[in-house]
Amino acid sequence: MILCDIGNTSVDLFINGKRTKLCVENFDPATFEDDVYYASVNASINEGIRERTNWYDVRVFIDWDKYYPTMGVDRIMVCEAVEEGVIVDAGSAITVDVMHGGNYQGGFIALGLRTAQEAYSRLSPALDVSFNFEVDLAKIAKNTPDAITVGFLAPLIEKIERLGKPLYLTGGDGRLLSHFLSEAVVAEDLIFTGMKKLIEKGVKC
């Protein structure tokens, strides 16, 4: 069984416990002969997959009463991996969700690190500086790189900390965020854990 996470810019494959990342442009669903279970937020790729009989959309396994209709399927998958706790998926957006006793409590969506930095740089040449990930978020800043890093990260990190525990970090920037969230568990394959759990549950029913 191949698991596949299809985003807007990349496709992440999970084959026999190993991950492979492809650019959306280099991805051709016709090259896969085995059964593939996929979670996709990419409408244009979905078009080409729908006809293939060995591609299964994990959306059909989701209990939609637990979530809300426009919620990203990738976000639901990381929630499905966790019975209790806070899940932070840090990619181009940073989704933050809370699970309690296997039930979805709600969440929110912040901008991703790169997305935020690009937005600052677009605002003014003076703000076109890199984040300083060595900054002390507990302090207010007295230079531009620290001012934008604290301005973006301190409110968000402090909000996440107040949501409770255990805290799981996943996504491309999960490890980076763990510098600021020392008690968090970095779980890079969380989306695939959730997909697998959901598929197994679905197939059993």
Add this chain to the structure above:
Amino acid sequence: MILCDIGNTSVDLFINGKRTKLCVENFDPATFEDDVYYASVNASINEGIRERTNWYDVRVFIDWDKYYPTMGVDRIMVCEAVEEGVIVDAGSAITVDVMHGGNYQGGFIALGLRTAQEAYSRLSPALDVSFNFEVDLAKIAKNTPDAITVGFLAPLIEKIERLGKPLYLTGGDGRLLSHFLSEAVVAEDLIFTGMKKLIEKGVKC
């Protein structure tokens, strides 16, 4: 005396207690015969102003030991207006600064409301929705507009609340943010209050 706040997209004039806003494109410094004191973050407009003998840059009045070299002059002006408290200037960026006994303590820069919303909409068609300013920021969200509004605003508003009091709100979105910060004072002319205070102090010396 005319006061003038020159940003990257607009020019804000303060003449006899009245404000007039112009687009940068419609602004011609040659049309002013009276003395004009200006705070500008717009490098290309500065070029044209430098030759004019009736235009005075407020930068020369600033005690730069109090602030940091790359700090926006508009931000310094709102700080100069306040002896004690937290100043939030909500425009294309949201600057948050702390003053104590007339001394600058530091601050940070968040993205502005429109800037953040544009960044969300650029990320994915699914996130191209408007903020819901009626949302309860104390709750986690269960729909997309609330999820991005809470994701952007709740961490920021809660961080601002923890910085102390009194709290002053200014800038184009100052009044809008006051819905979430009930004890804040909306001070729309804060930049001009600061400019006036600084100029009077400078001229007296």
